[in-house]
Amino acid sequence: MEASVILKMNACRVTQHRLDVLNYFMQSKIALTQGDLEDKFKNKIDRVSLYRMLHSFSEKKILCKLVDSKGTLSYVFDKHSLDNKDHFHPHYKCKSCNDVIELPELPESYMKQLKKLNIDELNILVEGTCDECQNKNE
Amino acid sequence: MEASVILKMNACRVTQHRLDVLNYFMQSKIALTQGDLEDKFKNKIDRVSLYRMLHSFSEKKILCKLVDSKGTLSYVFDKHSLDNKDHFHPHYKCKSCNDVIELPELPESYMKQLKKLNIDELNILVEGTCDECQNKNE
DNA sequence: TTACTTATGCAACATTGTTGCGTTTATTTT
DNA sequence: AAAATAAACGCAACAATGTTGCATAAGTAA
Numbered sequence: 001m002e003a004s005v006i007l008k009m010n011a012c013r014v015t016q017h018r019l020d021v022l023n024y025f026m027q028s029k030i031a032l033t034q035g036d037l038e039d040k041f042k043n044k045i046d047r048v049s050l051y052r053m054l055h056s057f058s059e060k061k062i063l064c065k066l067v068d069s070k071g072t073l074s075y076v077f078d079k080h081s082l083d084n085k086d087h088f089h090p091h092y093k094c095k096s097c098n099d100v101i102e103l104p105e106l107p108e109s110y111m112k113q114l115k116k117l118n119i120d121e122l123n124i125l126v127e128g129t130c131d132e133c134q135n136k137n138e
Numbered sequence: 139m140e141a142s143v144i145l146k147m148n149a150c151r152v153t154q155h156r157l158d159v160l161n162y163f164m165q166s167k168i169a170l171t172q173g174d175l176e177d178k179f180k181n182k183i184d185r186v187s188l189y190r191m192l193h194s195f196s197e198k199k200i201l202c203k204l205v206d207s208k209g210t211l212s213y214v215f216d217k218h219s220l221d222n223k224d225h226f227h228p229h230y231k232c233k234s235c236n237d238v239i240e241l242p243e244l245p246e247s248y249m250k251q252l253k254k255l256n257i258d259e260l261n262i263l264v265e266g267t268c269d270e271c272q273n274k275n276e
Numbered sequence: 277t278t279a280c281t282t283a284t285g286c287a288a289c290a291t292t293g294t295t296g297c298g299t300t301t302a303t304t305t306t
Numbered sequence: 307a308a309a310a311t312a313a314a315c316g317c318a319a320c321a322a323t324g325t326t327g328c329a330t331a332a333g334t335a336a
Contacts, residue, residue: 071209128256
């Protein structure tokens, strides 16, 4: 799916900056922070524009927002951004390479319990060092 | 359990500041941020000292660190700080009053799956508006 | 093309995180 | 009880990030 199509489907204006940013996310396996983008688009896109893009993209679920144990926000392209917007996946993020993988959904029985509460946000992030990085450091 | 005892058991020096902060946590039902403490102890305890206390207390599991969906860190006194340091509870935090309740542990079958990965941190925070706050606004 | 709306860049400021260092204080050792 | 040791503290300073307002530029619709 092309970046411009995704933007249009989400009622976003299609600008060069947005295409650049979204394409960058689409080809990146790892979770990116605002800082990563600032480096990548240094002297090209303003810090505040990036900040606002990240907000609107994650609000529209084009990107998935992750919060790690230090409170750092990072974002990954959400492959499910087009279809099923409501389903929920926990994520695993490698502390070393920032690679993100999707984990299986929580058991339905457990989710049922949770849904008795009024839920706006459900944040699950598992952090550790992935096998690949573990092997590198041995 | 008294605050001073908890500090001693965790190899922390017992100072007045630490007693004040820990006692404040022990009598608070809600999750507190660094900012909350800065207000509470304005002109009494330095910002950096609070920052360092929060770090060492949560490292020693005297406090439990929560990260919300905006990346804001908050802390609650961990009732289990003395016994069972390894067990893990997800938390529910009310976005309105910051009240925190413990949720049941994840099903063991699911945890088993997770433990195949190298896990350092497991962050689960459910956010929403608690019943009490919901009723207030009606 | 014009009108309308959204996105952008810039400035400015708030909040929080973080480190170093000299001083003070709690604890341990003598 | 006094001296030695190690930890905690306050202050200064700076980095990173979050946040808003506003004027300008650019995309989209009529």
